[in-house]
């Protein structure tokens with residue numbers, strides 16, 4: 052009996068060629084697994100294609116709910132953004148896909164999992180490390196990292212074996228998408244000086260073509276999770292889908308990032324992430340109202356660390372899990388409503404309210420309701436500034452105008 056391998060199958064050229072290639076080179080039975088994370092694809096025809104190309108079995112899993120509740124929202128609560136720009140759509144999806152590959156391999160009695168990543172990107176790292184964390188006995192095959200074929204050679208290989216070559220192979224871009232965002236690489240984008248042409252975008256309007264009138268929306272949060280839109284309670288998937296279309300319509304969520312890959316390459320990435328952009332800023336606005344200064348300051352450091360762990364393929368590490376526990380704990384009072392204005396490519400928080408707000412009008416106001424004791428500030432400053440004063444007297448910390 053042949054060994055079985057579960058391959059993450061997108062229906063594209065590379066993973067289709069991979070079905071044939073694994074069967075041929077490794078002499079294994081290929082089970083194709085396609086996972087719906089919110090791309091608008093015809094998964095039944097993808098399944099049929101896998102069988103036609105030579106898979107012994109083809110499965111489709113709808114993982115949209117788990118993706119949002121167990122991967123995307125925890126990252127949102129962490130305020131995770133890589134290098135201040137990338138909202139991590141692909142990076143968050145990979146560990147989930149790896150987990151489903153592993154689960155399927157165990158169910159199907161497969162000894163190998165396979166994916167279509169090349170040897171130059173982050174995704175191979177995310178798949179391989181996640182697999183090692185979840186089931187270290189499974190072997191990993193990555194045909195596109197092993198076969199050494201150019202794009203043209205892969206097309207020729209496909210023709211030779213009667214593998215249908217998608218018309219989109221004409222597109223110069225490499226695209227990955229899920230509910231949390233869309234990424235576009237290659238083609239003219241590889242010149243960092245060139246403005247992205249309009250045809251790379253498909254979720255967002257350009258600023259010029261966005262409506263003249265702004266749209267105001269209200270997002271409700273419960274313990275750090277978005278739960279309603281304009282007062283209407285909504286499941287996570289539905290809420291993210293709606294926000295992608297509303298904010299995309301107003302040109303919100305375009306990102307142009309010259310990014311540092313884990314494997315040492317700088318690459319120019321274009322992203323569209325309308326819902327992520329809106330939700331991340333709304334969530335932070337609510338934290339600013341419900342967390343203390345110290346919590347916010349420390350949480351910002353955690354956010355950066357968390358984003359790097361996610362980006363670098365360490366979702367299933369103990370380190371990420373420990374930070375997640377801290378993040379979760381910080382969210383227990385992050386409930387309330389945030390008002391956001393979408394206009395001409397911008398998403399602006401213009402209002403927030405919370406039953407657990409730490410904002411006190413009586414402390415902030417300069418009007419007659421003021422309850423802040425200004426005379427107490429003098430004593431506070433005396434003690435607060437004491438070490439600076441002491442040091443300056445002894446060590447003359449005043450900078451000289453010139454040393455000459």
Ligand code: ARG
Nearest residue numbers: 141142173225226227234320
């Ligand atoms: N640069 C992004 C990341 O590393 C996007 C990768 C997109 N992946 C792809 N196979 N096209 O997360």
